[in-house]
Amino acid sequence: MRRLAAILPAAILMALGVSTGPAEAVAPVPAASAVAGPTGAYTPLKPARLLDTRKKIGVTTTTPLGAGRYVDLQVSTRGGVPTSGTSSVILNVTVVSPSSEGYVTIYPTGSSRPTASSVNFNKGWTGANLVTVKLGSGGKVRVFNYAGNAHVVADVVGYYHASTSTATKSYGGYAGVDPSRILDTRTTNDPLPAGYYLSTGADFTTAVNPHVRAFAVNVTVVKPTSAGYLTAWNGDENAIPGTSTLNFTKGKTVPNMAVVPTRACGTECTDATTPVIGVLNTSGGSAHVVVDLVGIYDDNTLDGTWRYRALPGPTRIVNTKTGQGISSAIPSNGTRTVTTPSSITTTDTMALVTNTTANKPTTTTVLTLWNADYTRPTVSNLNPAAGQLVSNMTFTDIGTDYDFSVHNRVGSTNLVIDVAGTMEAAPAPALAKSAAKVAAPRLAPQGVQLAARHR
Structure with a gap:
C-alpha cells in the first residue's frame, strides 16, 4: 500500500469546569477508575x-x-x-x-x-x-x-x-466536541491521489489522549476526478479493511458520517499517544478530502462522557413539507432553530443521533446542524446537489432549551430529520424531566499542523 502523508492537526483541551453557556468550552476529565457500567456504552x-x-x-x-x-x-x-x-x-x-x-x-x-x-x-x-x-x-x-x-x-x-450486557471491558462513553475541521486537502491544493492514504488526528493532551478509542467524523470527498470510494479506518496500513466509508462518482461532492476506531500516532507526533485515523482513496483518480470532528469515544475512563439511549425506532421530528419542526423550506442563507420534542428528551439529554435528509434543493448547497447555544461552526453535515435526495447521519449537540440550529447556504431546500436515539449524561439516563437540563461538557479542538507531507 502506498502511503502519501501523515497530516496531523491537533486539538487543544480547553479549561475544565461546568458549562454556563456559549462562552465556555469544557470537557471530560480523567477519572480514577471506570465511571459507569456498560449500559449505553x-x-x-x-x-x-x-x-x-x-x-x-x-x-x-x-x-x-x-x-x-x-x-x-x-x-x-x-x-x-x-x-x-x-x-x-x-x-x-x-x-x-x-x-x-x-x-x-x-x-x-x-x-x-x-x-x-x-x-x-x-x-x-x-x-x-x-x-x-x-x-x-x-x-x-x-x-x-x-x-x-x-x-x-x-x-x-x-x-x-444494552442494560443486560455483562461486559467488563472494551467499551466507553461519548463526548461531543466543538465541531472542528481537522483535515482539508484544499487548503494546500494537494488532493489525495488514487491508491494513497493519509493520516489525521487530534491531540487532547497527555491526560486524555491514551483514552480515546474512536472518532465521530463527517468525511467529505470534493470533486474527485474519477468514481470510487474512501475507506476511513484506524490508519494501520497492515490492517486496511475491505469495506467502504463513502462512495462517489466523478466530479461530485459527497459527505458521510463515520465512527472510526483510532490508534496511537507513535513517533510521528510530539505525544506518541495522540489518537489518529487514516483515510484511503480507492478510485481511479485524485480527490480532495475534508474531515470534520464532532465527537470522541473513550475507554470508560474519562469522567463526564455520555451514553446512548435508543428510541424504539426512528422518530421523525422535522419535515418542512408538512411544517413539522420547521414551518417551510429553508431559504438561502437561512437559519432555523428546532426544539426537540419532550417525548424524545430527558433532563440528561446532551445530543441527538439523527438521520438528516435534504429533499431536492433548488441549488447545490451546504447544510450545517449545531447546538443552538453556540455560534455556527465552519463545518458541514450535508453537501447536496441541486435536485438531489440525499441523507447523512448527524451527531448534534442540543442547547439548554433542547434545541439545535440548521443553516442552508444557498438556494432553498426542504429537510427531513429522523431521530434514532439520544446521548445522555452518564452514569444513568433520567426517566423524566426535572427543573433544569444538566450542563453539557465539551471538547474544543484547535487545528495544529504536526507533520509534513511525505511518501
Missing part, C-alpha cells in the same frame, strides 16, 4: 460486511431488493457483535444503482415500520449513509426498500451495550 469494531445483495452475503440470492420488499438481516453473532447484551448497532449502509428514486428504511425486526428513512437516493445513485439502529427480534434488523430495485450493502462498525 459503545464498543468500536473493525468494519465487517454483514450484507451484500450482489454477492449473497447475508442473503441467499443475488437478486436486488425489490419495491416493497425487505430483508431481515442477522446482526448479533456476526462481525464482532455479541450474541446478547447489545442495544443498537452502527451500520454503514450503501445503496447501489437503484432503478428509481426512493429510500431504504432500517428498523428493528419485529417492530412496525416507522415513518422514517435511513438512506434516500435518486435513480442510478450509488452512495452510503451511516445508520444507528436498535436490534430487534433474534438480534436482527429489517432492511426495507420503498420503490424500484436496489442492491444494498451493510458494514457494521460498532455497537452500543
